[in-house]
Amino acid sequence: MQTIGMIGGMSWESSAVYYEALNRGVEERVGGLASARTVLSSVDFAELTALQEAERWDDVAAVLVEAARGVERAGADFLLMCTTAFHRVADQVEAAVDIPLLHLADTVAAACTAQGVTSVGFVGTSFAMSRAFFTDRLAAQGLTVHVPDAARHAEIDRIIYEELVHGRALDSSRRTLVQVIDELWDAGAGGVILGCTELELLVKQADADVPLFPSTTLHVAAALDRALA
Template identity: 35%
Template sequence: MKKIGLIGGISWVSTSDYYTLINKEINEKLGGLNFSECLIYSFNYADIKKNNDANDWDSTFKMLFKGCEFLKAGGAEAIVLCANTMHLIADKLEKAIELPVIHIAVETALEIRKKNLKKIGLLGTKFTMELDFFKDKLAEKGIEAIIPVSEEDKDFIHYTIFEELGRGIVTEETKSRYLQIANELIKSGAEGIILGCTEIPLVIKPEDLAVPIFDTTLIHAKAAVNFQLS
């Protein structure tokens, strides 16, 4: 089994989900007492958010690179960034650390292609929705991504990811608003919805929508397992 390194704490909630999903998937495939051989470097989320809010991605890159160095020194053969937004610097990080960084958007695009979908709704932080790093990976596979039009909706998603879901807080009011936003994207032609933040699966479940959902946390975790067992 290959050893992987998880960059976590962005947030701890999704990092816990990654650890659980990866270990369950390894055990389902290998049985017995087999579980994932992995390392976790977990950040103080407040430090990451402060940099990102200031658009200081260089400082965030330096922090993540330091974490990757620890993981590489511990024997990690690939890096898993346990957050969608952090993939803004994934390609740069992969080149600098000289290890594969299993890219969440690339793996999601491959899953969407399996269903032959061409137009997809993307929900996530404002960074993920508005910047090109995620959408470009989809476009390379012939997939058009659409995002909420309303600034109010985008602000709501961004705020609740950090102030509610990232703290493990889930309310019916927030769930209802997320479903309303997702259904607006479906009305605009989305053939599926990407849960493009690792906390959004807390409020949107497969049975909640009339189109397929793409849980990036689950997709990414399975890709990590495939790497470990390759």
């Protein structure tokens, strides 16, 4: 089994989901007392968020590069960034280490293509929805990408940052997210990417009529495929 390197802390709730899912996945695939070989470097979400808001991306990259080099030195065979928004500096992180980076957008795009979906909605933080770094990477792999109307972005951010990152999943917010998903379907999306780990704590496939692509679940599955190959 290969060792999975993880850069976490963005948020710690997201990292906890990754850690649990990786270990449950190994248990299911291998059986017995098996668990995942992981190395985790958890950064300060508040620090990185402040740097993000100040558009200090070289400083963001420096923090995440240091974390990546740490997990590489600790024996990781490949790397996961347990975040969507901070994939903004994924290329810089990947270039700074000698182990492969399993890019979240590539993983999600492959899952969409495998299901024959070429037009997808993307729901995440307002930053990830309004900047091109993630949606362009999806589009480069043949996907047409729809994002929610800009009027929805502040409400989605509120749900993520004021509720979900603190472990609160409210029915009223679930109804809001389902409405957003329905709007993306009406706009032509044949599936919807849940592009933020915390959203998977709120919305499940049973809540929506359109196929959902939960990015963290897909990322974990791809990591397990690699680690156990």
